[in-house]
Amino acid sequence: xxxxKKPYAFGILYTxxxxxFTGWVALDTFVIPHTYxxxxxxxxxxxxxxxxxxxxxxxxxxxxxxxxxxxLDTSDAVVTENTYDDGNISITITETREYDxxxxxxxxxxxxxxxxxxxxxxxxxxxxxxxxxSRIADQANAIxxxxxxxxxxxxxxxxxxxxxxYRSASAGxxxxxxxxxxxxxxxxxxxxxxxxxxxxxxxxxxxLSFGPGLVEDGEISVTQNEEVDRAKTSxxxxxxxxxxxxxxxxxxxxxxxxxxxxxxxxxxAEFMESLGVTTAYxxxxxxxxxxxxxxxxxxNPTTDGRKISERSVSDIVYIG
Amino acid sequence: xxxxxNEEKKQQIKKTLSVYAVITLFCGFFSWMYEQFSHGVVSDYxxxxxxxxxxxxxxxxxxxxxxxxxxxxxxxxxxxxxxxxATWTVGSALQGALEIYGTTSGYILVxxxxxxxxxxxxxxxxxIMVKRGYRKRTFVKRSI
Numbered sequence: 001x002x003x004x005k006k007p008y009a010f011g012i013l014y015t016x017x018x019x020x021f022t023g024w025v026a027l028d029t030f031v032i033p034h035t036y037x038x039x040x041x042x043x044x045x046x047x048x049x050x051x052x053x054x055x056x057x058x059x060x061x062x063x064x065x066x067x068x069x070x071x072l073d074t075s076d077a078v079v080t081e082n083t084y085d086d087g088n089i090s091i092t093i094t095e096t097r098e099y100d101x102x103x104x105x106x107x108x109x110x111x112x113x114x115x116x117x118x119x120x121x122x123x124x125x126x127x128x129x130x131x132x133x134s135r136i137a138d139q140a141n142a143i144x145x146x147x148x149x150x151x152x153x154x155x156x157x158x159x160x161x162x163x164x165x166y167r168s169a170s171a172g173x174x175x176x177x178x179x180x181x182x183x184x185x186x187x188x189x190x191x192x193x194x195x196x197x198x199x200x201x202x203x204x205x206x207x208l209s210f211g212p213g214l215v216e217d218g219e220i221s222v223t224q225n226e227e228v229d230r231a232k233t234s235x236x237x238x239x240x241x242x243x244x245x246x247x248x249x250x251x252x253x254x255x256x257x258x259x260x261x262x263x264x265x266x267x268x269a270e271f272m273e274s275l276g277v278t279t280a281y282x283x284x285x286x287x288x289x290x291x292x293x294x295x296x297x298x299x300n301p302t303t304d305g306r307k308i309s310e311r312s313v314s315d316i317v318y319i320g
Numbered sequence: 321x322x323x324x325x326n327e328e329k330k331q332q333i334k335k336t337l338s339v340y341a342v343i344t345l346f347c348g349f350f351s352w353m354y355e356q357f358s359h360g361v362v363s364d365y366x367x368x369x370x371x372x373x374x375x376x377x378x379x380x381x382x383x384x385x386x387x388x389x390x391x392x393x394x395x396x397x398x399x400x401x402x403x404x405x406a407t408w409t410v411g412s413a414l415q416g417a418l419e420i421y422g423t424t425s426g427y428i429l430v431x432x433x434x435x436x437x438x439x440x441x442x443x444x445x446x447x448i449m450v451k452r453g454y455r456k457r458t459f460v461k462r463s464i
Contacts (some may be wrong), residue, residue, distance in 0.1 A: 010399045018410055025427045029418060153423040233360025256359065284422075286359060304357075 034127040037166060039120055079294060084143050089115050089319055091144050093293055098271055100261040101234070104291050104298050105275065106144050106250040108319055113184035116248065118148060118161045118206055120315050125159070125166045127152050130312035133290035134297050142318035145292045146238050146250045149210035150284040152314030157209030158196040161315070168196035176213045178281035180206040184245035186279040188213035188221070208283065208317070214239060214269035215280035224266045234262035236289035236301065240317060241277030249275050250317070252291040252298070256305035287311040329392040333385035336398075340377030344370050347409065351416070358420045366416025369409065376405040376439070391453060393446045401442025407435035 077086035084091040088111040096103050110116060119140040121131035129152060137145035151159045151167070158177055159167035173192025180186055182203040189199070191209070199207055213221045236255035242248050251272065255262020263271065265282060272280035287303030288311050300308045347370040354366055384390055393401065411431025418425055 011402070014399075014403045014406070018406060021430075022410055022414060025414065025425055028427070029423060029425045030421075150422070153421070155424055155426070235359055 029128075031128060033129045035124055035129065036127070037125040039123045039125060039164075082293075084294065088112070089143060091293070091319060093144075093298065095298075099234075099263055099267050101263055101267075102254045102260045102299070103263075103271065104252045106146075106291065106293070108144065108248045108250065110184075110246050110248075110319065113180070113182060113205060113246065115319055116180065116184070116206075116317070117142075117320065118208075118315060118317050120161070121152075121313065125161075127155070130314055132310040132312050133288075133316050134292045134295070134310060136313075136316045137292045137318055137320075138295060140316070140318055140320060142292065142316070142320040143294065144250065144320070145290075145316045145318035146240065146252055147284055147288045147290050147313045148315035148317050149208040150288055150314045151209060154209070158191060158199065158207045159209065160196060160200060160204050160207035163200075163205050165196055165200050170195075171209060175209060176211040176281075178206075178208040178211070178213070178240070178279075179204045180208075184242075186242035186281070188216055188279060188281060206317075208240075208281065210281075210283050212265075212282060213280070214265070214272050214282050215241065215277050218273070218278045220266070220269045220273050222265055222269050224264075234264055234267075235285050236287070236299075237263045237265075237268045237285040238283040238289045238291075239268055239272055239280055240283060241272045241275065241280030243276050243278065249277060249280075250291065251275075252289050254300045254302075255289070256286075256302055257300065260300070283317070284313065288313050326388060330385065332392050333381055336381045337378060337385070340373045340381065343373040343409070344378060347373055347413075350413070354417070354420070361420045361422075363416040363419035365412045365419060369412050369416065372405055372409040372412060376408070391450065393442070394449055397442045397446040397449065399442070400438050400445065404435045404437070404439025404442060407431050407438060411435060 077084060082093040090109040092107045094105045096105060119136050121129050121136050133145055133147045151157065154171065156169040157171035157175055170191040173190060175191040177189050177191060178186060179189055179199055182205050215221060234255055237253045239251045240248065253263045254260035268282065287301060290301045290310055291298045297310060301310045302308050303311055351366050351369045355362060408431065411428060415428050
């Protein structure tokens with residue numbers, strides 16, 4: 001008690017305590033990896049969950065990481081700098097300029113939704129477990145990949161990947177998710193309206209939790225006034241859209257550089273609509289925005305606009 | 321309070337106000353700088369960071385200085401209260417940084433709770449001190 005009454009001793013001690021605690025919180029949030037589950041790349045995935053409530057690995061085969069891609073035969077594929085075609089997967093990459101921004105568009109047709117897949121960094125579901133998009137794509141034998149929703153930055157928001165429910169904690173009634181069903185169709189749902197378990201029962205294969213939805217039923221579903229905080233300015237962006245079931249587009253825009261300003265969320269929605277999508281969804285953007293095709297990074301990923309380099313992310317969406 | 325007590329209180333209030341004013345300016349500058357590099361992503365916790373030292377510090381101690389019959393808080397009260405305001409300010413800055421990055425942390429709650437407990441301890445101990453002081457004076461007057 002006497003120490004507590006000293007004018008400076010307490011102040012100094014408390015300041016040190018506050019700095020140490022804040023440093024620890026920052027490390028825990030941004031640096032220290034927390035592994036919740038390791039996804040077996042060859043079978044269904046092995047549960048090493050630390051948080052049983054978030055993980056249900058009761059799904060059947062084909063649910064783990066890049067299972068399907070491992071079986072993909074690419075020996076007969078016709079590959080050029082901008083195209084890929086193996087009979088089951090057809091990809092055409094185009095580069096365009098809109099809104100003073102370079103935009104990369106991948107037009108994708110697949111014979112089965114199994115070719116549209118997702119993968120975790122290091123094959124592991126967890127927090128602060130990251131790798132670059134190109135590295136994850138390489139490990140998953142992806143033909144085409146974009147960054148995902150960076151689920152690892154959040155503790156809430158549904159995570160269903162390749163038919164496995166990893167996280168069922170809702171991020172709230174305002175959170176819009178992209179659901180990819182087993183028939184290849186896309187839907188945008190609100191986490192306040194439906195549980196992750198119900199989505200799984202309804203045939204959801206992938207659920208991405210970033211958002212917001214850009215286009216629903218062929219109409220732009222964001223307005224310039226409704227844009228969320230992170231969307232008001234021009235930035236690098238990543239989006240995925242469905243023209244028809246089994247016909248998709250993946251879009252990545254450069255931004256934050258003198259050559260490429262970047263897109264606002266509304267501009268991205270307008271661009272996606274112009275591609276003829278019926279459903280489109282905004283994924284993690286900024287420094288995370290990356291598109292990889294045949295092992296090559298196509299865009300110019302940057303966080304600060306000065307240095308072009310890939311940011312490490314939690315997950316990817318890929319074709320393979 | 322005596323004239324000497326008043327003079328001492330004035331000096332202490334002046335010093336405390338100066339420190340809080342500097343912290344308020346620093347917080348405002350820090351928020352502004354942070355927003356410059358956040359690529360348009362904003363957080364209310366970062367924007368209004370300066371309010372903690374401004375309202376909790378400058379405003380409170382200015383009122384304390386204006387009302388002369390209120391004595392200067394004891395060292396214990398001041399330590400606890402300042403620590404509470406500091407905890408809230410740091411917590412708000414961290415919450416803002418996390419929101420701008422796009423993540424969350426359960427530990428943020430610790431800042432709000434610890435800040436509230438400390439600030440409340442400072443205020444309550446000050447109230448007790450004031451009450452005891454009045455009682456003592458009333459007792460002395462009646463005895464006379």
